[in-house]
Amino acid sequence: MRGRSSKASDTLFQNSWRYVFAGRQKWILWSLLIVLAALVALRIALPSIVKSYVNKTLAGLPDYRGHVDGVGMALWRGAYVIKGVKIETVAANIPVPFFSAKQINLSIEWPALLQGSVVGAIGFIDPKINFVQGESAKDSQNGKGADFAGTLRKLFPFKINRFDVRNGEVHFMTFHTKPNVDIHLDSMSLHATNLTNSARLSKSLAASIDAQGTAMRTGKLKGHLDVDPYAQQPTFKLAIQLQQVELATLNAFFNAYAAVDVASGTFEMYSEVAAANGKFKGYVKPLFANMHIADLKKESPLRILWAALVEAVTKLFTNRSTDKLGTEIPISGTFENPKADILSAIGGILKNAFILALQPGFKNKITLQTAAATQ
Secondary structure, three states, X not given: OHHHHHHHHHHHHHHHHHHHHHHHHHHHHXXXXXXXXXXHHHHHHHHHHXXXXXXXXXXXXXXXXXEEEEEEEXXXXXXXXXXXXXXXXXXXXXXXXXXXXXXXXXXXXXXXXXXXXXOEXXXXXXXXXXXXOOOOHHHOEOOOOOOHHHHHHHHOOOOEEEEEEEEEEEEEEEOOOOOOEEEEEEEEEEEEEOOOOOOOOOOOOOEEEEEEEEEOOOEEEEEEEEEOOOOOOOOEEEEEEEEEEXXXXXXXXXXXXXXXXXXXXXXXXXXXXXXXXXXXXEEEEEEEEXXXXXXXXXXXXXXXXXXXXXXXXXXXXXXXXXXXXXXXXXXXXXXXXXXXXXXXXXXXXHHHHHOOOOOOOOOOOOOHHHHHOXX
């Protein structure tokens, strides 16, 4: 009897345990399903939540208003995408936005994370910046007064270690001149690395930026910048060159500001600038090749006379062996008090025309040491 009773007790205990275990399994399963459903719902709603936050943040820019069309998420790689970005000036009646982009990619930079640095990367696709010069500061658009860096930190709370630009444009425009002026750089690509020194390089200038593109859809632009992002004062070495810009593409500018049209010729420019200890030193070397003023037979006699005078002066100061008009403009000083040596620039025109032709290319004599020694 005892054996049967013990056996029945064991069976009852086992059945009770199975019932409890089965009930616990169902509870765990339902809990997991509820959590999963909540995560799925959050994932579906998250782009709308983030879009609302981004638009609210952009609306807080002083003197500007911003809007985005949509937001995409990639949580598995710590990234999100902002689509259809537009930032406009509200203080003036300017027909173009200050900034727009088809897409901005923000993500954690995993290679740097593996080295122990939690930093981010940002990429711009089809960005466009429009600087506008008006008759007054009120009618101009240059981004002054808006804390774009602070706004970016609100949207992405990581230090940016790398950024890339694909197919960018930069425009310098006027709407008050006749004709309107639009000088632009286009098809711009830019690659900046190690902006936070996440690779812990021992070089004094840890970060580098490379850029290339075209100017007025004809000339070729190329530049390189080495910079110390943690220096207390601007510390960098910049080299930039612009070649083979067709002067006829700049006729709106020449017409608006010099009342002439250029029939033919090309423009090139070379510049090196270094900065250290709050000072900078460098030069700008512009060169005009085969430049000829357009024939203005249908214009007024006064304008015809002016065009002939400009053509004569151009020929007078053009080097006969190279057919180039140019000079070298030294620039130096502090960022609070920059200086351009105008007398040296005039002397450079005379030297190129009558003594020794200026050669295209860099001088390769501008260094951090020469900048720091600037008086």
